[in-house]
Amino acid sequence: MNLELDNLDIIGRHTPDPLRFAFEKKKGAHAGGVAKPVSPDLVQSTLTSAFSGSGEKTPRCLYIHIPFCRVRCTYCNFFQYASSSQLIDRYFAALKKELLWKASMPWSQDYPFQAVYIGGGTPTDLSAEQIKELAQLVRRHFPLTPDCEFTLEGRINRFDDQKFESALEGGINRFSFGVQSFDTKVRRSAKRLNDGDEVLERLQHFVSYNSAPIVIDLLYGLPHQTLDTWANDLELYLESGANGVDLYQLIEMQNLPMGRLVAQGKLPEPANTQTKASMFQMGVEFMAKHHQTRLSVNHWSSGNRERSIYNSLAKTSAQVMPLGAGAGGTVNGISSMQYRDMDKYIAAGEANEFAAAMAFHRSPNAHIESIIKAAFDRGVLSANALPKGMFERLQPLFQAWKKNGLVELSSGYLSLTLAGQFWSVTLAQNLIQVVSSNQAQPHNKKITQAA
Template identity: 80%
Template sequence: MNLELNNTEITGKHTPDPLRFAFNKKKGPHAGGMAKPVPHEHTQSTLSTAYSAKGEKGPRCLYIHIPFCRVRCTYCNFFQYASSSQLIDRYFDALKKELLWKASLPWTQAYPFQAVYIGGGTPTDLTAKQIQQLGKMIHDHFPLTPDCEITLEGRINRFDDQKFESALAGGINRFSFGVQSFDSKVRRSAKRLNDGDEVLQRLQHFVSYDSAPIVIDLLYGLPHQTLDVWAEDLNLYLESGAHGVDLYQLIEMQNLPMERLVKQGKLPFPANTQVKAQMYKMGVEFMAQHHQRRLSVNHWSSDNRERSIYNSLAKTCAQVLPLGAGAGGTVNGISTMQYRDMDKYIEAGSNNQFAAAMAFFSAPNAALINGIKAAFDRGVLSATALPQGVFEQLRPLFDIWQRNGLVDVQQGYLSLTLAGQFWSVTLAQNLIWLMSNNLVSEHHVPDEQVVIHNNKTHTAA
């Protein structure tokens, strides 16, 4: 196995401060594997075959995409359509049609779903009636486990009590709000629509219902977000009473509104990698100090109500059924990204076709890739998660990672240090790349037939 041990992009740098300087920057939001594109002319027949077979029993999730936002945040690359009631109504009718069709297919009905995520975009821009109807349709038409986690993602903005109660009536049992920061100056510069004190009050109000877990996203590295502001964001998470929190770092702002505003001098530069590393350290230490239960390298819960099932499964080992314009998923070894263009999405549904803009055959080592992603998301890779003997084959790489302060290897386990946790996606991607290239070489797959396909976990914008 070619481990490329002289390549610091793979091994990281040997530095007294690996948290800040092991790599130049994060490679992306999530690790991905290598997949082979399905020829466009075979997309429909390939997907029809995939959905016609029951497939293997295993974790399954449902992802539903609502591609509307009232305003585009400066850091967001998911924005598709500005919210309008007429456009949302037209889209919702098409979404219901796709839901009923895909729910009836053999693959869908074969085994129950462990988690459902209604993401975007801003799903809370749906009307109260639509939110409740969508929840009921999920319950009525999909096989769900008795403890299935059904998450509605969104903003505090214009999410009133009627919408919240309608969601509960529709069977939504988890809510994820993209707070990003409680600081009003940071929020306004990022085009968030409510001041921080209002967000805090609304979160506390929803928590007081005691009806479902309320979790939030906090984003670190935003313009105007100093270390003191970040410290207060962490404190206000506790004050909100939320049942869980994700800490995400701001990644590259290339071609996003934030980049343009910075170049125009209308925003200060966001935090560099070294400052974001410090913010991550502050977050990890804060959560430990306040005895928050750690569920992954970037997610914590305040009690046992928050389980984060969708995030842990969809990023790793689950098959994901996609619904809606811009949704992505994998069914029976075929991964798809659906049309982002609403007209194309609606037209496909009208013609009783899959709304797939592109499709891929999963990598031949997909199970291995998923195992690596799951392990690095947890922060621990076991030798038993790899094929027999592979852990030892990788020891030269692991030893360098250990010398570089990124991991600790003991008794068949590779544990991520604090620095390794910060760089977990980069380490996972590097390991996946190395193992996939070796597998590709062994199977003599021409390079031009292989593409990197990063499955995207949608988080609140």
Template identity: 65%
Template sequence: MFEIDSSDENLVGLSTPDPLKFAFCRKKSAHAGGNMHFVAQDQVQQSLASALETVNENTTKARCLYIHIPFCRVRCTFCSFFQYASSKKMMAEYFQVLMEEISWKAAQKWTQSAPFQAVYVGGGTPTDLSAEQLLQLGHKIRSAFPLTPDCEITLEGRVNRFNDEKFESALEGGFNRFSFGVQSFDTKVRRSAKRLDDGDYVAQRLQEMVAYNSAPVVIDLLYGLPHQNLQNWKTDLETYLESGVNGVDLYQLIEMKGMPMALSVEQGKLPHPADTATKSSMFKMGVEFMAKHHQRCLSVNHWARDNRERSIYNSLAKTTAEILPIGAGAGGNFGGLSVMQSRDMDTYIKAIKARQFPVMGAMHAAPNAHLINSVKAAFDRGVLAKRTLNQAANAPYFEGLMPLFEAWQKNQLVKVNEDYLTLTLAGQFWATTLAQKPYSNYPKQ
């Protein structure tokens, strides 16, 4: 059934006394992926239209909504998502067309056939919208789409210029979760990443929003940035705890060519970011810190202070859910098709005005997408159950992959028994890398 070369170090990792640091060369991607193939170009519009005109028969499948706001005051040096500077005129024009796209897609049969468990408004910097726009967007989401009674509606953004008026308007509009990209509380580190506010102000502002006690507030912290070390990383973790926010994601910096940070390092304006070995030490410190302070682990990189933080969108959208994309630069998948909407503003606006999908192309989901997504979800949680894998495959895949699992265990990346594969600390650090490995070994279904 399987062809597994347990001596292939690219597949099983290196045999090393310190697998946390040296099991693989480096993490190359933020997310695991699978194989897909393109829809013929002359069939893209009709295929997408047909998908949204079809009533969803599988009402038990999770679904999410993603809305993209492609504006930022400045571009962070590590960011690959920057599209447009936050111009009030351009944002107003975009917002009007975004409302049109929401109305158009919300009215489709597929959209109305089942409720959405989570909505995520991301960017870009959605908090650069005005208080009035945030209120209008929240009301529009709640009135246009079928939502579960406990639907999580997240507004992503920055603390910068997100004042009480905006926060209260977002709450009134129906947003019930707020996610802020803090990255670091250390002002020197923040400046290297082109973050706008001093760390002390960010911590203070977070405490002010938490004091409302109206919705969970969560933050992202990034490790491996220039000027970052184990000492100020420890301070970042402690400041998270002191801030009172409801949860935190710990993400490692992925070195991507072409980013402003890489150019600044090359020109000598910034020191080199941390290497993989140092980032692995930061990850270990983060995991041990969260355990010491009894933070509840929701995934291999996300923790909650209390039961208020659920992280529904992240747990679903990265893995098993269908995602309806809205906005320039939004990506998603529905009806067996995956798309990325155009990032060009003129192209996007022209397409929506014509009730055309603003995409260059579309892809069919991989034949074994459900299996791949089940593995991604399990590795994100840190545990793969035999029952889950075999049910997704409708075949004894867990047993078939046992030679690979045992090779990983020998290299201290997992612990495996007859029912479960559990990631070790090293396995959690390399979780995305490991999740990608079995794909080439799955037989075609």
């Protein structure tokens, strides 16, 4: 097995400070494998076949995309359309049509869904009536497990009590708010609406309902965000009473508003990798000090109500049915990304066609890739989870990572150190690359990266 042990991009640097210097920077938001594109003229028939069969009895999730935002955040790569009631109404009608159409297919009814996630964009820009109707349609037309986690993502801005209560009435049982920071200066520079104290007050208000878990995202590495402001963000998470928190690092992507503003001298540089590593360490130590339960390398809960089912499944092993413009997912071994363009999305629905801009056949190593992604998201890989003998064949690579301070090895388990947790996506991507290169199928001549 070629483990690329002379490749520093794979094994990392040998340094006294692997947390900050093992690699140059994080490779991406998520680890991914290789997939073979479906010929454009076969996309419709391939997806029809995928949805017509019963498929594997593996975890299933439903993802619904709402591609509207009132304002584009400076760091966001997902912005599609500015919110307007007329455009949202037009989109919502098309989304309901797609929902009912896909719900009627054999695959959709064959096995229950463990999690539903309404994301965006800003789903809370829907009206109270639309939020309730969308949730009710899902519950009425899809088989859901009795304990199905049903999440509505959004922001505090203009999410009033009527919308919150309508969501609860529709069957939403989890709310995820993208706070990013409680510091008003940091928030304003990132084009986040509402001052930090208002965000805190509204979160505490929603928590006081005691009707569903309230979870927040905090982002570290933003312009104007110092170690002190980050420490205060962590304290305010506790003060908010939220049931859980995700700590995400800012990923520097090209052609985003933030990059242009920095180049123009209108924003200071965001934090470098070393500072973000320090922020990650602060977050991990803070959560341990305050006895928060760790659900993954980036997610914690404050009690037993938060489960983070969708995040743990969708990033790793689950099949995910996509609904809406810009949504992506995998059904019966076929991955697809739906049109981001509103007119193309609506036209596909009117023609009773899949709104897929592209589709891919599952990688031959998809099962192993899912095991790796799930393990590194949890922070531990078991020898028993991999095909027989693979853990042993990978030992030279694992030993190199151990020497570089990224992992520990004990009794058939590889566990990530603090440094390894910070670089977990990079390590998972590297392991997938090594496994894929050693098990590559010679007939797969054309491959592409798939998230």
